Each structure stands twice: as C-alpha cells, then as structure tokens.
Amino acid sequence: MRLQRLHFPTTIPYTLASTLQESLVTRFLASKASPHYLVPPPPTIITASFTPTYTLGRRDQNTLTPCTLSHLSKNGTAAVHTTLRGGQTTFHGPGQLVAYPILDLRAHKLRPRDYICLLEASVIATCKRFGITAFRTQNTGVWVSEDEKIAALGVHMRRNITSHGIGLNVSTDLSWFDRIVACGLEGKRTVSFESLGVKGKSVEEVGRVFVEEMAERLEGVEAVVERDAGVYMKLNEVLAEEKEDDK
Amino acid sequence: KKYTEDHEWIEMSSDGKTATIGISKYAANALGDVVYIELPEVDTEVSAGDAIGAVESVKSASDILSPVAGKIIETNGALEEKPGNINKDPEGDAWIAKVEVQGEPEGKMMNQEEYLKFTEEADES
Numbered sequence: 001m002r003l004q005r006l007h008f009p010t011t012i013p014y015t016l017a018s019t020l021q022e023s024l025v026t027r028f029l030a031s032k033a034s035p036h037y038l039v040p041p042p043p044t045i046i047t048a049s050f051t052p053t054y055t056l057g058r059r060d061q062n063t064l065t066p067c068t069l070s071h072l073s074k075n076g077t078a079a080v081h082t083t084l085r086g087g088q089t090t091f092h093g094p095g096q097l098v099a100y101p102i103l104d105l106r107a108h109k110l111r112p113r114d115y116i117c118l119l120e121a122s123v124i125a126t127c128k129r130f131g132i133t134a135f136r137t138q139n140t141g142v143w144v145s146e147d148e149k150i151a152a153l154g155v156h157m158r159r160n161i162t163s164h165g166i167g168l169n170v171s172t173d174l175s176w177f178d179r180i181v182a183c184g185l186e187g188k189r190t191v192s193f194e195s196l197g198v199k200g201k202s203v204e205e206v207g208r209v210f211v212e213e214m215a216e217r218l219e220g221v222e223a224v225v226e227r228d229a230g231v232y233m234k235l236n237e238v239l240a241e242e243k244e245d246d247k
Numbered sequence: 248k249k250y251t252e253d254h255e256w257i258e259m260s261s262d263g264k265t266a267t268i269g270i271s272k273y274a275a276n277a278l279g280d281v282v283y284i285e286l287p288e289v290d291t292e293v294s295a296g297d298a299i300g301a302v303e304s305v306k307s308a309s310d311i312l313s314p315v316a317g318k319i320i321e322t323n324g325a326l327e328e329k330p331g332n333i334n335k336d337p338e339g340d341a342w343i344a345k346v347e348v349q350g351e352p353e354g355k356m357m358n359q360e361e362y363l364k365f366t367e368e369a370d371e372s
Binding site: 033057058059084085086087106109111112113115116140141153154155156157158159160 | 278306
C-alpha cells in the first residue's frame, strides 16, 4: 500500500489540521464498522506548521482556567486548544514541523507501545539525516541531551486508529516554550535544528524526510505519494457553519 | 465475560440489568505502563460504541468504548489515584465502569477461548 503525505504549503491554524485529521479518522472508523460497504482511507501523514498555538492533552483539560487561558493566549496572539491526545501542554508555531500520522495500527501489525517507539525512531532517523544526533530518554519524545528536547510527541487512538503525532522544532521561535512547563517537565529545555546550528532547513523538506522514514518502518507500505493539502484550506467552512466566535 | 475486537471486556450481572466494563490483559500489555485513566461521569448515557473514557500510557491516549448502550452507574475511582493498577489486574480489580444496561451488546463478542485465539492470531506475523 502507499503512504499518503498531505502537506500544507503555508502556515495554517491548528483547527484546520484538526478537522482534516478528524475527517480521516471518522472515515477509518466508519470503514471498520461497515467493512463490506466502505473502503478505509490510505495510511496518511498530515504535515504542516501552525500559527502560534498551545495545545493541551487530555489530562490538562480541567486545568484550563480563565487565568491560564489568558496567560497562554498572550492577549490573543496565541491560540489555545484542548485535545484528546496523550501528553500535556506544548507549543506549536511557525518553523515547527507538525506531523499527524492517521493509520490503522492493526493494518501495520503494531501495538500502541510499538507505535510510539516507531514514531520516536522515525524522528531520530530524520534528525540524523540532517546531522543531529538525537535519542530517547526515560521521558517520551526525542532529546539531544538529558535536558534538551527537540521533538514532542502525543497521540490519540480510537479502535487502533491514530491521530495527532509529533512536533519537531526546525526553526521555531523557542521563546514561546519559556512561557510553559512544556510537557509537564520542569528543568528541561526545548531546542531546534537552528539552535543546534543546523540552519536554513524548511519544514517542508524535514517533513518529506520524516515521512520517508515512517514509510520505511511501517509494515505493508511500499511507497509514498505526495499530495498538496492546500485544496483543504476551506475545509472548516465546508464542514461547519461559521460561528461568530470562530473568527 | 465477553471480549470485543478492541480488547474491552464486559461482564453482565446475574439479573442482566447491569454490566461491568474494562480492558483486557492483552490491551493493558499492548499499551505499556499506564500513567492516567480518564473515567466517565456517573449518570452519563452512552450508546454502544461510544467512548467512556481513555487510558493513557507514554503519551498515547487510547479511547475505551462501551460495547453496550446504557447509563454509567459507577466508576472505579481507585484508578484515578493508581492508574498503574490497570497493568496489574485489568480483568479484575481494575474494572473501569459499571453500566445500567439498555440493550444488547453490539459488535462481535467473543468468549475467553475465542478471544485468546483472536489475540494469538493478531500477534502472529
């Protein structure tokens, strides 16, 4: 089977990637419920970079007080969203590769814990291809030292269909991370390709390498097909009537 | 006790009015060390196939689905403090929720033998 990469060529709001991924997950689930009527989508990885956004994992849902919200949104310059993924609070913004693999783990014979390992391995291999030595520590994610994290990870699974994924810092403005205890880990810092001296790389090309590394590790995948997700820019408007407070 | 393809188990009470739901040993193993469990709210009405919470391990949060329609009448509060218990006794003490049943379980239900075979086949390859 072919792994489909859906790449957004410009920075997008988190909500757009979220809607696209939900649509794919819904389609996968519908096909599981009615395998004789519906064919599942191909395994897909959405790659993009977001406008400044803080996302919270499931555990943090109830910690979003009006005070926290106003601190995080920094007078409306950053969006704040709770999600159903694992993990805690992290930042996404221009210069960070966000990759959301939407897969049926059963089709690739993966258990949830194996999938997390596979994601980490693909990020580590991607960093290596750009001359950065990264590794796992006892804290989930990908690190370049005991205290410096280069990529965050948080996944959601429903009936073994995955959503959410990784955030790999290429040229992210790291000062946004100073405002939170990223992923709930005190005393750790976030780094990027650029802060480590690897400059001039685009989110697009790092994304392409990451998808290649994932394709190599996913059983049953023989090739990658690249698709421009730019056609989905209006997806939120197409799927739901725009409410005043969404503007 | 019956098992679903998504590795949940459901055990009906002798009078058929309530059922206990949890995840299987196989599922707990496949997730790894569980660090957090999101339990449903008591009195929530659920349809078969609805999510009634999630189990989180190393940054992945996996939805738990109810095999049956009903109303949540009790949740296992001990799991909120000691989520790790689900790795120790997922099919006994670490049950997740009890429901007042409002219909037949939907989807494929397997008995212990069938489920064992199912998981063995899933692991082969």
